Structures are given as C-alpha cells and as structure tokens.
Amino acid sequence: xxxxxxxxxxxxxxxxxxxxxxxxxxxxxxxxxxxxxxxxxxxxxxxxxxxxxxxxxxxxxxxxxxxxxxxxxxxxxxxxxxxxxxxxxxxxxxxxxxxxxxxxxxxxxxxxxxxxxxxxxxxxxxxxxxxxxxxxxxxxxxxxxxxxxxxxxxxxxxxxxxxxxxxxxxxxxxxxxxxxxxxxxxxxxxxxxxxxxxxxxxxxxxxxxxxxxxxxxxxxxxxxxxxxxxxxxxxxxxxxxxxxxxxxxxxx
Amino acid sequence: xxxxxxxxxxxxxxxxxxxxxxxxxxxxxxxxxxxxxxxxxxxxxxxxxxxxxxxxxxxxxxxx
Numbered sequence: 001x002x003x004x005x006x007x008x009x010x011x012x013x014x015x016x017x018x019x020x021x022x023x024x025x026x027x028x029x030x031x032x033x034x035x036x037x038x039x040x041x042x043x044x045x046x047x048x049x050x051x052x053x054x055x056x057x058x059x060x061x062x063x064x065x066x067x068x069x070x071x072x073x074x075x076x077x078x079x080x081x082x083x084x085x086x087x088x089x090x091x092x093x094x095x096x097x098x099x100x101x102x103x104x105x106x107x108x109x110x111x112x113x114x115x116x117x118x119x120x121x122x123x124x125x126x127x128x129x130x131x132x133x134x135x136x137x138x139x140x141x142x143x144x145x146x147x148x149x150x151x152x153x154x155x156x157x158x159x160x161x162x163x164x165x166x167x168x169x170x171x172x173x174x175x176x177x178x179x180x181x182x183x184x185x186x187x188x189x190x191x192x193x194x195x196x197x198x199x200x201x202x203x204x205x206x207x208x209x210x211x212x213x214x215x216x217x218x219x220x221x222x223x224x225x226x227x228x229x230x231x232x233x234x235x236x237x238x239x240x241x242x243x244x245x246x247x248x249x250x251x252x
Numbered sequence: 253x254x255x256x257x258x259x260x261x262x263x264x265x266x267x268x269x270x271x272x273x274x275x276x277x278x279x280x281x282x283x284x285x286x287x288x289x290x291x292x293x294x295x296x297x298x299x300x301x302x303x304x305x306x307x308x309x310x311x312x313x314x315x316x
Binding site for chain 2: 014015016017018024037038039040041042043047048050051054063064066072073076077079080081083084085151152200201202205
C-alpha cells in the first residue's frame with residue numbers, strides 16, 4: 001500500500017524524453033502502469049497537449065521536485081504541484097550534487113518534515129542509507145524510494161547488498177527503487193529482493209522501441225514480484241542433483 | 253512596472269498576479285504561481301505586484 005493506495009501494477013513510469021507524445025501515450029498504455037511521474041516547468045508551447053495526455057492516461061499522477069537543490073525550492077514546487085494536480089502525492093527530490101544527482105540527505109529530511117506536517121504524502125528519493133531512511137520515516141514518510149544507481153545511468157542495482165539490508169531493515173515500509181534502472185532484468189531483480197515497486201524513465205524512453213520496452217519492464221516487474229511471493233530457493237555452493245539417483249539402471 | 257516573469261524581464265501594466273496571468277494569456281486554471289520564491293495559491297492571486305517582483309508561472313511538464 002502506498003499511502004493507502006493499492007497498486008496492482010508495480011511499475012511507476014516517468015514521462016520525459018520520449019521521441020513523441022504519441023509514443024509516450026502508447027508506452028503508458030503498453031506498460032499498464034497506474035502511476036506516472038511529471039514535473040512542473042515554465043509553460044511551453046506544448047503544455048496543453050501534455051495536460052490532455054495526462055488526463056487521458058487515467059493514471060495517478062506523482063509530481064516530482066526534480067531539479068530542486070534547496071529545501072525552499074522543493075517545498076515551493078511541492079505546493080505548486082499539489083494545487084495543479086490536486087494530489088497530496090509528491091516525489092521529493094532535493095539534489096545535492098550536479099554530476100551524480102545524488103540526493104542531499106540533510107535537505108531531503110528537512111523538506112520531508114515540512115511537507116509531511118503540511119499534509120503531503122511524500123515519496124522521498126533517497127539513498128540506501130539506513131539512518132537517512134529512519135529520519136525520513138520519523139519525519140512522516142510512509143514510503144521510501146532508494147536509488148538503484150545515479151539517475152539516467154542505467155547501471156541497475158549498484159549497491160545490491162546494501163539495498164538488501166535496507167529491505168530487511170524497513171520491514172513493512174513500501175520501498176520503491178527509483179532511478180538507475182537500465183534493463184528489465186535489473187527491475188525483476190529488485191522485485192525478487194522484495195522491493196515493492198520500481199520507478200523508471202530513461203530505460204523506456206530511450207529504448208529503440210519505447211512501447212515494447214515499456215511492456216518488457218511491466219512483464220519483468222510482474223515476474224519478479226510473483227517470484228518474491230513464491231519464495232526463491234537458497235543459493236548453494238555445490239551441485240545437488242535434481243533427478244533422483246534411486247532406481248537407476250546399471251548400464252556400464 | 254518592470255518585473256521578472258519566468259526569468260525574463262518584462263514591462264507589465266498588471267497590478268496583481270491575477271491581472272498578470274490574464275495579461276500574459278496564461279490559462280489560469282492550469283498554472284501554479286510563485287512570487288519571490290513563495291507559492292501563491294490560486295485564491296490569493298489578488299496579491300499586488302511590486303517593481304522587481306520575481307514571478308514564476310509553472311505548468312505540468314514531462315518528468316521522471
């Protein structure tokens with residue numbers, strides 16, 4: 001449950017960088033996603049068409065504060081987003097470094113505290129740091145969104161073991177892998193590890209065929225989710241024959 | 253008076269944020285506004301502008 005909302009489809013899809021609005025529409029549909037992320041920017045020439053697209057998609061909107069570097073910027077952007085989209089949901093990004101787009105955890109926690117106390121339902125873009133996660137929960141967040149790898153890098157789960165620890169540490173808290181996913185196999189792995197959803201954009205938008213890739217991600221995420229539920233077998237160091245030896249004929 | 257609208261200096265005859273939105277042909281229901289870095293809700297757009305005001309008028313855009 002994400003702030004009381006159950007999602008059947010656990011892919012959250014970004015809406016930027018698609019070759020055309022129609023391809024974005026088709027990718028949203030092909031993926032079956034229920035949540036799409038959007039931003040707020042100075043009104044441009046294609047603003048109206050995009051608003052229609054959002055409305056037609058039928059998806060729940062998760063506005064972001066992408067590009068914000070300070071608490072003040074992020075909080076103001078969140079308020080503007082809440083008014084425009086009429087949703088308490090906000091994907092809170094407070095960027096700390098221009099090259100890595102790594103979140104600034106101090107500003108993030110402060111902004112989260114301000115927004116949560118003002119009735120926002122905050123989806124904080126964070127790292128796999130457990131203490132930062134704790135502080136975000138204390139601030140009122142009911143979901144955490146650790147990065148897989150730097151935004152747009154396509155590296156997958158760069159710190160998989162740390163993410164595994166995070167998953168175990170925050171039992172019962174919905175965790176969404178946000179950013180850095182490049183391939184469906186990486187998304188499937190996150191879901192197999194017990195993460196609750198995957199948020200991605202570039203891997204679909206920049207694929208040669210974004211619509212097909214959107215579908216591929218949806219399938220991978222569903223597979224990973226089902227696999228986690230089914231319980232993965234433990235890894236062994238040595239072989240163990242799966243075919244019984246008993247009853248074998250003597251042929252040599 | 254001279255103000256900054258979305259980062260561009262303009263000369264405006266608008267006395268309030270609401271007037272500015274009309275003057276600049278923004279779709280009032282589809283935009284959110286900030287004045288000098290502070291969010292101004294829709295129902296508070298009668299706020300007077302001052303010379304040098306920094307106004308941001310934002311709307312939904314593609315994002316990840």
